[in-house]
Amino acid sequence: MLKEHTPLITSYPGLLAEHARCKPLLDSRLETGRTTGRRQILVCGGTGCHTSESALILENFQKQIARQGLGSAVKASATGCFGFCEKGPIVKVFPDDVFYVQVKPEDVEEIVDVHIIGNQRVKRLLYEEPQLKATVETQHAMSFYRKQQRIALRNCGLIAPEDINEYLATGGYLSLGKALTEMTPEAVIDVIKRSGLRGRGGAGFSTGRKWEFGRNYAGDEKFVICNADEGDPGAFMDRSIMEGDSHSVIEGMAIAGYAIGAHRGYVYIRAEYPLAVSRLQIALAQAREYGLLGHNILGSGFDFDIEVKLGAGAFVCGEETALIHSIQGERGEPRTKPPFPAQSGLWNKPTIVNNVETLANVPAIIARGAEWYAGIGTATSKGTKVFALAGQINNVGLVEVPMGTTLREIIYDIGGGIRGGKEFKAVQTGGPSGGCIPRQFLDTPIDYESLAQIGSIMGSGGMIVMSDKDCMVNIAKFYLEFTVDESCGRCLPCRIGTKRLHEILTNITEGKGTPADLVELRELSAVIMDASLCGLGQTAPNPVLSTMKYFWDEYEAHVLHKTCPAGVCQKLLRYEIIPDKCVGCTACARACPVGCISGAVKQLHVIDQSRCIKCGACMAKCKFKAIYRH
Amino acid sequence: MPRVNPKPQERVLPPETYAELDAFIAALHLDREDERRKESLIQVLHKAQHLFGFLPEEVQLHIADAFAINHAEVSGVISFYNYFTTTPKGKYQINVCLGTACYVNGAEKVLQEFEHILGIRSGQVTEDGKFSIESLRCVGACGLAPVVTINDRVYGKVQPGKVQEILEHYLVEASGEEAPVHA
Numbered sequence: 001m002l003k004e005h006t007p008l009i010t011s012y013p014g015l016l017a018e019h020a021r022c023k024p025l026l027d028s029r030l031e032t033g034r035t036t037g038r039r040q041i042l043v044c045g046g047t048g049c050h051t052s053e054s055a056l057i058l059e060n061f062q063k064q065i066a067r068q069g070l071g072s073a074v075k076a077s078a079t080g081c082f083g084f085c086e087k088g089p090i091v092k093v094f095p096d097d098v099f100y101v102q103v104k105p106e107d108v109e110e111i112v113d114v115h116i117i118g119n120q121r122v123k124r125l126l127y128e129e130p131q132l133k134a135t136v137e138t139q140h141a142m143s144f145y146r147k148q149q150r151i152a153l154r155n156c157g158l159i160a161p162e163d164i165n166e167y168l169a170t171g172g173y174l175s176l177g178k179a180l181t182e183m184t185p186e187a188v189i190d191v192i193k194r195s196g197l198r199g200r201g202g203a204g205f206s207t208g209r210k211w212e213f214g215r216n217y218a219g220d221e222k223f224v225i226c227n228a229d230e231g232d233p234g235a236f237m238d239r240s241i242m243e244g245d246s247h248s249v250i251e252g253m254a255i256a257g258y259a260i261g262a263h264r265g266y267v268y269i270r271a272e273y274p275l276a277v278s279r280l281q282i283a284l285a286q287a288r289e290y291g292l293l294g295h296n297i298l299g300s301g302f303d304f305d306i307e308v309k310l311g312a313g314a315f316v317c318g319e320e321t322a323l324i325h326s327i328q329g330e331r332g333e334p335r336t337k338p339p340f341p342a343q344s345g346l347w348n349k350p351t352i353v354n355n356v357e358t359l360a361n362v363p364a365i366i367a368r369g370a371e372w373y374a375g376i377g378t379a380t381s382k383g384t385k386v387f388a389l390a391g392q393i394n395n396v397g398l399v400e401v402p403m404g405t406t407l408r409e410i411i412y413d414i415g416g417g418i419r420g421g422k423e424f425k426a427v428q429t430g431g432p433s434g435g436c437i438p439r440q441f442l443d444t445p446i447d448y449e450s451l452a453q454i455g456s457i458m459g460s461g462g463m464i465v466m467s468d469k470d471c472m473v474n475i476a477k478f479y480l481e482f483t484v485d486e487s488c489g490r491c492l493p494c495r496i497g498t499k500r501l502h503e504i505l506t507n508i509t510e511g512k513g514t515p516a517d518l519v520e521l522r523e524l525s526a527v528i529m530d531a532s533l534c535g536l537g538q539t540a541p542n543p544v545l546s547t548m549k550y551f552w553d554e555y556e557a558h559v560l561h562k563t564c565p566a567g568v569c570q571k572l573l574r575y576e577i578i579p580d581k582c583v584g585c586t587a588c589a590r591a592c593p594v595g596c597i598s599g600a601v602k603q604l605h606v607i608d609q610s611r612c613i614k615c616g617a618c619m620a621k622c623k624f625k626a627i628y629r630h
Numbered sequence: 631m632p633r634v635n636p637k638p639q640e641r642v643l644p645p646e647t648y649a650e651l652d653a654f655i656a657a658l659h660l661d662r663e664d665e666r667r668k669e670s671l672i673q674v675l676h677k678a679q680h681l682f683g684f685l686p687e688e689v690q691l692h693i694a695d696a697f698a699i700n701h702a703e704v705s706g707v708i709s710f711y712n713y714f715t716t717t718p719k720g721k722y723q724i725n726v727c728l729g730t731a732c733y734v735n736g737a738e739k740v741l742q743e744f745e746h747i748l749g750i751r752s753g754q755v756t757e758d759g760k761f762s763i764e765s766l767r768c769v770g771a772c773g774l775a776p777v778v779t780i781n782d783r784v785y786g787k788v789q790p791g792k793v794q795e796i797l798e799h800y801l802v803e804a805s806g807e808e809a810p811v812h813a
Contacts, residue, residue, distance in 0.1 A: 051771055085772070232768075314711050428730065
């Protein structure tokens with residue numbers, strides 16, 4: 001029935017009718033808890049699960065359904081990221097709300113037999129709460145989801161991203177329809193301003209005010225750019241939104257275009273995200289086919305279309321002026337601001353640049369109102385924020401929580417605590433521009449201001465958890481290596497300063513640091529922050545300064561005592577054999593890649609310290625715990 | 631305004647690949663008078679690298695002429711972006727993710743193991759041209775850290791001990807010229 005339908009929608013009432021037509025597609029998904037009726041199986045198709053053969057899982061479901069003649073009782077499709085990447089691939093069965101984890105292609109038959117036909121649960125594939133040591137059947141009961149509130153991720157794990165009908169079923173594009181037919185551009189800007197939405201790319205500037213600038217600057221041509229150049233290592237929320245719900249970003253861009261008076265949009269997306277690029281292109285083609293992009297959208301007289309531009313692997317292109325240069329086909333170097341892009345951006349025309357997550361929030365705000373959104377969050381930071389939890393944490397994944405949620409709630413209640421029973425040491429937020437937050441601030445409610453106060457930033461939402469097994473000096477060095485690589489070279493303080501910072505940190509981690517180096521780290525950091533043109537340089541020393549502030553003892557240990565308390569910095573380590581425990585099995589000597597362990601069978605073995613490369617292979621091989629590191 | 635670029639040296643890359651690139655460029659309908667034509671430059675470079683595997687001077691000159699811009703502008707863009715390379719990569723391109731999540735989960739040791747087994751450093755190609763090793767920054771699959779990609783295939787939760795096993799498929803393939811069989 002759906003196939004014979006003419007897709008072109010030419011008016012707002014037509015769109016409402018289309019929404020009503022598509023709505024039954026999601027019936028069983030929105031009314032969870034029912035246990036009868038037609039079932040729907042959703043298989044996660046995000047990058048993480050995709051890599052773990054989720055496409056094959058879906059194929060197997062479709063084969064099984066066809067083989068058993070279950071087509072009228074159940075439908076299987078791919079969806080966007082559920083966020084629980086740690087336990088992927090994820091399979092969810094609606095309306096039962098049952099959440100299966102770490103599913104393998106060969107498990108499909110059992111799920112169909114036991115669950116779909118037999119109405120039972122496949123117990124071994126249910127998630128087990130580590131704290132309770134009990135399996136949880138439904139997604140709503142999982143502690144990972146209980147404290148989350150999904151607005152930007154509202155459709156990820158709910159709809160099939162490659163089917164615009166499912167997006168329409170959720171009420172998709174109704175906000176665009178409402179804006180175009182019932183609201184003036186000024187009214188749209190006013191709603192976004194009052195909602196308190198701030199840029200989710202990191203800096204946190206008021207989205208409504210940015211749009212207002214874009215509207216007020218005159219120009220014969222204006223542009224909307226979606227910044228999907230998600231470069232912070234460890235951040236993957238924009239990728240997941242693009243993969244799971246591209247239409248919400250497209251709709252957000254069209255609304256932004258209407259608000260500022262632009263007719264052309266660009267999505268600048270990383271070439272490293274092929275799946276996201278392909279989903280976005282599919283969504284754009286569908287939106288054009290339905291008349292939701294193009295000329296005279298919904299008969300309103302408003303024209304808008306979007307073009308995709310691929311990045312080419314330059315972190316600095318996340319900075320808006322660099323990004324604009326890159327779209328123009330130039331080297332992606334930033335320039336001084338002002339003029340801000342809202343005044344003079346792409347091809348020197350008024351341009352607004354918004355982040356993916358920011359734009360994904362827009363349709364929800366137009367649909368539910370500024371007051372609703374402003375009612376979530378803290379005094380200065382409204383709404384929710386998506387964080388990518390990674391590092392030494394049990395539940396690696398994507399979480400969306402109201403602003404003001406504490407770090408402890410995110411790391412322990414949602415993230416399930418530290419992996420392998422290790423101790424929490426720090427959480428790094430904001431990527432290479434951010435800082436490391438120590439234990440004493442675990443109860444800080446997260447918003448833009450509170451994170452800045454403790455020496456970090458919100459950034460795009462990467463959250464890397466570190467344990468007592470991570471060396472903070474080494475982590476600072478890691479981030480500096482990143483900025484050295486990614487500095488575009490335009491400003492001397494950034495180009496050469498970060499290189500010097502990295503050299504000093506390398507010396508310290510190799511036991512060659514002096515107390516004077518610690519003074520120099522601080523001075524150099526101050527100069528780089530003051531004298532760099534763009535955000536990359538201005539924030540590059542943050543990882544150094546925050547670790548020096550909170551983990552001074554580790555710097556001292558490296559410099560004064562030439563030891564690495566976490567046992568990470570190889571050059572400061574010493575491997576030794578405990579005579580009492582060595583049985584002379586020769587396993588270590590055979591494992592040693594440089595042959596620096598000597599000793600006959602059943603005799604005490606000895607490590608030649610002058611030749612040891614400190615790789616740790618011997619310690620890993622010893623079954624008698626006879627080798628220790630200090 | 632068309633500009634004069636140095637005469638290309640003798641081309642060594644296959645004419646049919648150039649023809650494919652030209653067809654792609656023709657479809658863009660570049661207007662040589664329009665200052666905005668360079669908007670498509672990065673897209674064309676992506677395509678050219680996909681076709682040729684790398685972007686040597688002869689390809690750069692060809693593209694500069696197609697856009698009616700200076701060779702220096704093309705070369706400047708290529709040298710700025712990490713994604714573009716002017717030297718050939720290995721048949722199997724090994725990329726070890728050194729994003730933060732992978733790094734704190736031991737990606738550096740994984741990289742060292744690849745270097746050790748293949749006898750080349752990151753950024754180099756093996757003598758037979760089969761393997762090259764690079765590090766990259768975050769593929770966004772942090773749930774699978776540490777992540778390694780070899781051409782289009784992604785390997786998750788790679789430990790140093792698993793490197794040999796992963797490489798074996800490709801080593802067998804490299805000697806037998808058969809497509810690798812994945813477990």
